[in-house]
Amino acid sequence: xxxxxxxxxxxxxxxxxLSGIITPVPVYANFNRNFATQNDFVTWQLRNVxxxxxxxxxxxxxxxxTPTFQMSVFSTTMENSFLNAxxxxxxxxxxxxxxxxxxxxxQISKADVxxxxxxxxxxxxxxxIFMDCTLYIPT
Amino acid sequence: MALPNKVLPGFSASLYCQAxxxxxxxxxxxxxxxxxxxxxxxSANLLPVEAIPAFGQDDAMANFNVxxxxxxxxxxxxxxxxxxxxxxxxxxxxxxxxxxxxxxxxGTIDRTFIIxxxxxxxxxxxxxxxRVGQFSVDPNPTAxxxxxxxIHPRGNQYGWSNNT
Numbered sequence: 646x647x648x649x650x651x652x653x654x655x656x657x658x659x660x661x662x663l664s665g666i667i668t669p670v671p672v673y674a675n676f677n678r679n680f681a682t683q684n685d686f687v688t689w690q691l692r693n694v695x696x697x698x699x700x701x702x703x704x705x706x707x708x709x710x711t712p713t714f715q716m717s718v719f720s721t722t723m724e725n726s727f728l729n730a731x732x733x734x735x736x737x738x739x740x741x742x743x744x745x746x747x748x749x750x751x752q753i754s755k756a757d758v759x760x761x762x763x764x765x766x767x768x769x770x771x772x773x774i775f776m777d778c779t780l781y782i783p784t
Numbered sequence: 785m786a787l788p789n790k791v792l793p794g795f796s797a798s799l800y801c802q803a804x805x806x807x808x809x810x811x812x813x814x815x816x817x818x819x820x821x822x823x824x825x826x827s828a829n830l831l832p833v834e835a836i837p838a839f840g841q842d843d844a845m846a847n848f849n850v851x852x853x854x855x856x857x858x859x860x861x862x863x864x865x866x867x868x869x870x871x872x873x874x875x876x877x878x879x880x881x882x883x884x885x886x887x888x889x890x891g892t893i894d895r896t897f898i899i900x901x902x903x904x905x906x907x908x909x910x911x912x913x914x915r916v917g918q919f920s921v922d923p924n925p926t927a928x929x930x931x932x933x934x935i936h937p938r939g940n941q942y943g944w945s946n947n948t
Contacts, residue, residue: 647832647873647928697927699834699873701798702902706832708873709928755925781925 647707647784652694655780658745659689659714665746666736667729684721685729689714696784709784715761718774726763726772734758737778744780755781787946788903797836797901799870800829801880809896809913809941816943821911825898831880833872834930839899839910841942842866865912865937874921874931884933888919897935912942 656674663672671686681688692715697708716733720726738758743750761775802809802824814820844863849856872881887893892915899910918934 647875698795699832700795700836701830701833702796703798703827703830703832706830706873708834711927784928 647696647709648705649696649707650694650710650782650784652691652712654745654749654751655691655694655712655714657749658751659691661746661749662737662744663687663689663716663733667732670729681719685725686719687729687733688717688719690717693779707784710782711779712782713777713779716776716778718776719771720773721771723765723772726774730760730763730774730776733776734760751782753780753782757781786906786948787908788901788906790903792901792903794835796903797899798825799831799833799836800825800898800900801831801883802896803829803880803883805883805886805893807893807895809894810911812941812943814943815896815911815913815941816945818907818909818945818947821896821898821909821943821945822900822907822947824896824911825900825909829880829898831870831872831884832875832878833870835871836899837868837870838866839868840866862939864939865914865942867917867934867936869918869932869934871930871932874923874929881931884916884931885919887916888933891915891917894938897937906947908944908946910942910944912937914938914941 671683673681673688675690692713694712696710699706718726718730737756740756741754744753757779759777763774765772810820842863844861845858846861847856847858894913896913901908914935914937916933917936921931923929
């Protein structure tokens with residue numbers, strides 16, 4: 646039996662975990678340059694929350710959740726952008742254990758990070774790096 | 785209506801197993817009695833399986849040839865109820881999966897299993913007595929760990945029933 650996990654808990658844990666990794670660089674959910682005014686900051690977006698459903702009428706017959714959150718690492722300098730992305734990569738890729746700290750955390754079996762691509766946005770004058778992180782959560 | 789009179793999605797079927805480490809399986813007659821089988825098809829007895837595999841009866845026949853006769857004859861013979869290899873998401877503490885593990889270790893425990901399919905209102909039950917012949921765990925890291933077990937039904941010990 647596997648109950649549906651609470652996505653609100655995911656959000657709190659992601660925010661806490663990312664903040665802990667790259668402190669003092671600020672971490673925001675979903676916002677962009679219109680909101681953040683710092684030279685370096687990270688935003689994240691959660692997607693692909695899905696526990697596979699199995700046969701029968703009982704709702705809790707499900708598999709594990711493997712949600713993915715995208716991290717967008719912004720910086721006014723290319724080097725800081727890469728350094729912050731690397732810091733996240735080093736801390737998160739392959740991580741197993743308490744995710745999200747003592748207050749909001751839960752156990753994950755593995756965090757799997759994919760470094761997607763980097764770029765530069767001419768309108769907001771920021772270097773950016775995009776990464777995906779998939780969590781494997783025992784349920 | 786006696787039987788679900790609709791084409792059912794595969795999702796409509798559930799698998800239940802009789803409780804207890806030392807169960808007394810239903811009699812062959814009771815495997816076809818809805819009141820007997822539905823009493824076992826309760827949520828506490830649910831096996832958390834991914835999908836119900838093919839169930840029913842196997843094919844078996846003998847082929848007779850007579851010299852001088854152009855056509856042979858195929859005679860149905862002793863057909864076993866279909867063995868079922870079942871995959872479940874593995875929760876090591878799930879009480880019913882622990883029963884399957886214990887049955888596989890023992891090898892001779894007869895237990896009644898029920899496959900119950902419903903359109904939401906009416907229910908059809910396929911009940912059989914069987915033994916568990918395999919229990920293995922596949923911890924492929926791309927998804928949840930799966931445990932696979934195979935149930936071999938005992939010969940002549942299955943029945944169909946429905947709510948009325």
